Amino acid sequence: MSIKTAEFCSPGHPDKICDFIADSILDAYLAEDKNSRVAVEVMGGHNLITVNGEVTSQVHPDLESIVKKIVGENYKIIINLSKQSPSIAHGVDIGGAGDQGIMKGYATAETENMMPKEYELARNLCQKIYEKYPYDGKTQVTLNGDSVQAVVVSFQNTKNIDLLPLVKNIIEADLTAKASASAVEYLINPAGEWSQGGFDADTGLSGRKLIIDNYGPEITIGGGSFSGKDYTKVDRSGAYIARKIAVDYVKSGKAKEVFVKLAYAI
Structure with a gap:
């Protein structure tokens, strides 16, 4: 039997909030200038958001307002954006890629979405818990062969007495999971129930959840992060x-099962 595992984190996780901010900034530029060149990185936490990167565009959206709509008015916002490097821009202008790198693709017939089974289970579990508890949280599902061996869930503002039956129902109802209550080890808030989460508990950084953004840890990836990058950045479009x-x-x-590798030069 082969053991495979994957995790997923909720939109309330600090890293995913930063990803959302980065893509919201990108969307604001592209909404008014589809040819905008955007590559922004976001770091946030403890009432401070920093936006850094390169943007070349004909428009100037109110970025501070965009960020505060996401995180709240009590945050200090630092924005430091420069124009795209002329050397990089020249390569893109003549049809080249916006970066050098290797990007990978993957698909498998084992699930309807053609994603790894352990990944699908962890993502589905996280999404359904988040529907009831829209806070910071993580899930992890481990398979032994085709059967679920262990499930880990840590979610902010939950009570174990309520969360455990919810998790069991989701796992056991998943048609791709082979699980029985007696065979699965459930680790629910293993460090204890918790109420301080998100940016109040930890710092986030855009592009830090690359494995979750791809296919889980069983499948190798290439390139860089997706968030905050326009299509000329092949980290995103190439992937x-x-x-x-x-x-x-x-x-x-x-x-x-298919593995794809692509390589780009600026």
Whole structure:
């Protein structure tokens, strides 16, 4: 039997809040200037948000207002943006990629979404818990062969007496999971119930959850983060097309599992 595991984190996790801020900034530029070149990084926590990076655009959205709509008015916002490097811009202007790098794509026939089974289980569990408890949190599901062996859940503002039955119901109702209550080890808030989370408890950084943003730890990845980058940055667009190639090949019936590698030069 092979043991596989994957985790997922909620939108209330500090790193994912930073990803959301970065993409919200990107969207604001692209909404008014589709040719905007945007590559922003966001760090946040403890009433401070820092936005740093490179932007070349014909528009100037109110970034501070965008950020405060997400995190609240009591945050100090520091924005430090420069124009894209002329050397990089020249390469993109003539049709080149916005970065050098290797991007990977993956697809498998083992799930409807063509994602690894352990990843699907962890993501589905996290999403359904978040519907009831929209706070900071993480899930992890470990498989032994096709069967669920262990489930870890840590979620802010939950009571174990309520969370455990919810988690069991979600896992046991998942059609892709082979689970029985007696066979699965459930670790629910293993460090204890907690109420301080998000930016009040920890610092976040955009692009730090690369494995979660891809396919989980069982599948190797390449390139960099997706968040806050326009399509000329192949960290994002190259990874997307690599995934599409893999999915299309599995859909064709020619393979049950596909790995794709793409390489770009500026």
